[in-house]
Amino acid sequence: xxxxxxxxxxxxLSLANIWIAFITFLLASLMGVYQVAERSGFFPQIEVxxxxxxxxxxxxxxxxxxxxxxxxxxxxYWIARSTLHIPLWGGDKLGWLGFLISLGGTAxxxxxxxxxxxxxxxxxxxPLMAHPVFYIGASLxxxxxxxxxxxxxxxxxxxxxxxxxxxxxxAMYAMTANSILWFITxxxxxxxxxxxxxxxxxxWIDTIDVGLARTLFSWTLHAIVYFWLIPAYIAFYTLVPxxxxxxxxxxxxxxxxxxxxxxxSVPIGMHHLYVDPMQSDGWKFVHMIGTFMVAIPTLxxxxxxxxxxxxxxxxxxxxxxxxxIKALNWDNPMVLAGGLSLLMLTVGxxxxxxxxxxxxxxxxxxxxxxxxxxxxxxxxxxxxxxxAIAYYMWPSLTGRPLYSIKMAxxxxxxxxxxxxxxxxxxxxxxxxxxxRRIGAPPYSEEFTAPWVPYETAMLVGGVILFISALLLIINxxxxxxxxxxxxxxVMEYAQPLHPVLKLPGLLNGFGFWTAVIAVYMVASYGYPxxxxxxxxxxxxFPWSI
Amino acid sequence: xxxxxxxxxxKAIAEAPRGTWAILLVYAVFMVLGWLxxxxxxxxxxxxxx
Numbered sequence: 001x002x003x004x005x006x007x008x009x010x011x012x013l014s015l016a017n018i019w020i021a022f023i024t025f026l027l028a029s030l031m032g033v034y035q036v037a038e039r040s041g042f043f044p045q046i047e048v049x050x051x052x053x054x055x056x057x058x059x060x061x062x063x064x065x066x067x068x069x070x071x072x073x074x075x076x077y078w079i080a081r082s083t084l085h086i087p088l089w090g091g092d093k094l095g096w097l098g099f100l101i102s103l104g105g106t107a108x109x110x111x112x113x114x115x116x117x118x119x120x121x122x123x124x125x126x127p128l129m130a131h132p133v134f135y136i137g138a139s140l141x142x143x144x145x146x147x148x149x150x151x152x153x154x155x156x157x158x159x160x161x162x163x164x165x166x167x168x169x170x171a172m173y174a175m176t177a178n179s180i181l182w183f184i185t186x187x188x189x190x191x192x193x194x195x196x197x198x199x200x201x202x203x204w205i206d207t208i209d210v211g212l213a214r215t216l217f218s219w220t221l222h223a224i225v226y227f228w229l230i231p232a233y234i235a236f237y238t239l240v241p242x243x244x245x246x247x248x249x250x251x252x253x254x255x256x257x258x259x260x261x262x263x264x265s266v267p268i269g270m271h272h273l274y275v276d277p278m279q280s281d282g283w284k285f286v287h288m289i290g291t292f293m294v295a296i297p298t299l300x301x302x303x304x305x306x307x308x309x310x311x312x313x314x315x316x317x318x319x320x321x322x323x324x325i326k327a328l329n330w331d332n333p334m335v336l337a338g339g340l341s342l343l344m345l346t347v348g349x350x351x352x353x354x355x356x357x358x359x360x361x362x363x364x365x366x367x368x369x370x371x372x373x374x375x376x377x378x379x380x381x382x383x384x385x386x387x388a389i390a391y392y393m394w395p396s397l398t399g400r401p402l403y404s405i406k407m408a409x410x411x412x413x414x415x416x417x418x419x420x421x422x423x424x425x426x427x428x429x430x431x432x433x434x435x436r437r438i439g440a441p442p443y444s445e446e447f448t449a450p451w452v453p454y455e456t457a458m459l460v461g462g463v464i465l466f467i468s469a470l471l472l473i474i475n476x477x478x479x480x481x482x483x484x485x486x487x488x489x490v491m492e493y494a495q496p497l498h499p500v501l502k503l504p505g506l507l508n509g510f511g512f513w514t515a516v517i518a519v520y521m522v523a524s525y526g527y528p529x530x531x532x533x534x535x536x537x538x539x540x541f542p543w544s545i
Numbered sequence: 546x547x548x549x550x551x552x553x554x555x556k557a558i559a560e561a562p563r564g565t566w567a568i569l570l571v572y573a574v575f576m577v578l579g580w581l582x583x584x585x586x587x588x589x590x591x592x593x594x595x
Binding site: 247249299303316322327350354357365433 | 564
């Protein structure tokens with residue numbers, strides 16, 4: 001799996017995608033600092049509510065759609081090259097076409113966000129309406145990523161034809177699963193934008209069925225989290241054990257977890273609609289059960305990754321029940337990030353159990369608890385692994401050594417500390433009733449007095465995170481553009497403890513699982529969507545055309 | 546980093562991941578206790594967000 005040295009052109013497509021991801025990430029991090037300062041209420045001179053929501057919308061769209069999509073595309077292209085050693089299906093030119101479509105769409109959406117014509121936040125729920133150029137731009141970002149999906153699926157398929165019966169390398173198998181997941185999950189928001197939001201924002205129709213729009217968005221809204229998370233899992237399975245000097249505990253277990261994520265993650269989005277009236281309790285309950293099912297692959301992943309690290313620790317001389325933890329090479333950025341990420345997943349996963357429960361959700365719904373939860377899972381658990389992946393890939397992508405491993409370690413620690421300092425107070429603020437989606441508190445001082453210590457911590461956390469983001473960019477920039485070239489190292493992946501020579505077809509392909517998802521989707525989203533075409537909507541157009 | 550003999554390496558690989566099970570057990574206990582606290586200690590007395 002690790003035998004080919006890449007030529008200098010091979011990494012350009014990946015590098016272009018990853019640089020777009022991280023440059024926009026730095027911008028969005030800066031916005032984050034402004035937002036925590038504004039939201040704290042400590043700086044009345046910067047309290048401009050219109051600017052705040054412009055910033056919140058830009059921050060959310062960039063972090064949730066731009067950073068993730070471009071980073072995952074870049075990582076995916078590099079995995080395809082470095083594991084399969086065959087040309088991309090459709091060639092690099094097709095990859096560049098997808099990149100340019102996504103980039104053009106991002107630019108269109110960004111302009112509208114920055115000039116205040118799209119302050120509809122990351123969820124862009126109607127009746128908030130943005131400029132049509134924003135919706136068209138966001139659609140193009142997704143369409144460009146579909147080119148990537150097609151290339152991932154077809155490249156894996158071509159490799160399988162050339163290597164009949166051979167197990168697809170785990171990293172590529174998981175990334176292809178992710179491309180299928182993304183294609184299926186993005187269909188929900190694509191339908192909403194194409195058939196509802198664009199016609200409505202263009203003035204072609206006067207009214208819009210908000211219930212249908214929110215239901216379609218929920219189709220995308222949860223599984224997108226797993227689209228973000230699977231690259232982190234790929235790093236857990238294939239890069240962390242390698243960096244730790246060990247092996248993957250079980251290749252088969254890892255594939256089962258990925259497949260379970262693929263099947264369980266899409267038809268569960270209605271837990272985002274627990275207090276919305278347009279869906280009945282029964283459907284919400286069905287989606288809640290599905291949501292808790294996702295805990296199974298998460299636990300499998302936890303077990304496999306920790307067991308892999310235990311093997312590595314024991315191979316490094318660690319003894320006893322926990323002695324292997326101390327023996328691990330925590331000075332390696334990938335190992336360090338893996339440990340910190342798992343710690344954040346532990347806390348964030350516990351929070352998720354609370355807001356995923358239909359009953360308990362009402363105690364935290366629409367409070368700052370939710371913001372704390374998704375920042376801890378996404379910006380913490382997931383994005384810290386993106387940093388580690390970038391550090392790991394950079395020498396093989398650029399042909400230059402990492403500028404400073406010490407700076408990388410500092411950056412990861414700052415991200416971890418900053419994220420906890422930011423999000424744990426947010427959880428508490430939510431429990432004491434602070435709403436999310438507000439700027440500087442528009443309430444009496446008496447009411448907001450208990451918030452002050454947590455708001456102060458939030459501000460400190462935001463600044464630490466921005467410093468960390470800056471260090472990431474500095475390190476990657478100086479690594480990429482330094483003169484000290486090295487022989488381009490191969491991208492190495494962990495091998496399983498027990499070599500996998502042959503796999504059942506179900507663990508080496510996706511045909512059957514795609515059919516299962518289709519059936520599950522029809523069962524869990526069929527009637528909840530069809531009902532909007534059957535019920536009396538009092539003058540609104542159900543499908544808006 | 547301690548240099549292991551081939552026999553010690555083989556033993557380390559063959560050994561059951563006891564530490565992992567212990568960590569997951571501790572994690573499960575904390576999760577259950579945390580969930581019980583949130584349900585009985587927070588949600589029931591508190592009720593919906595207000």
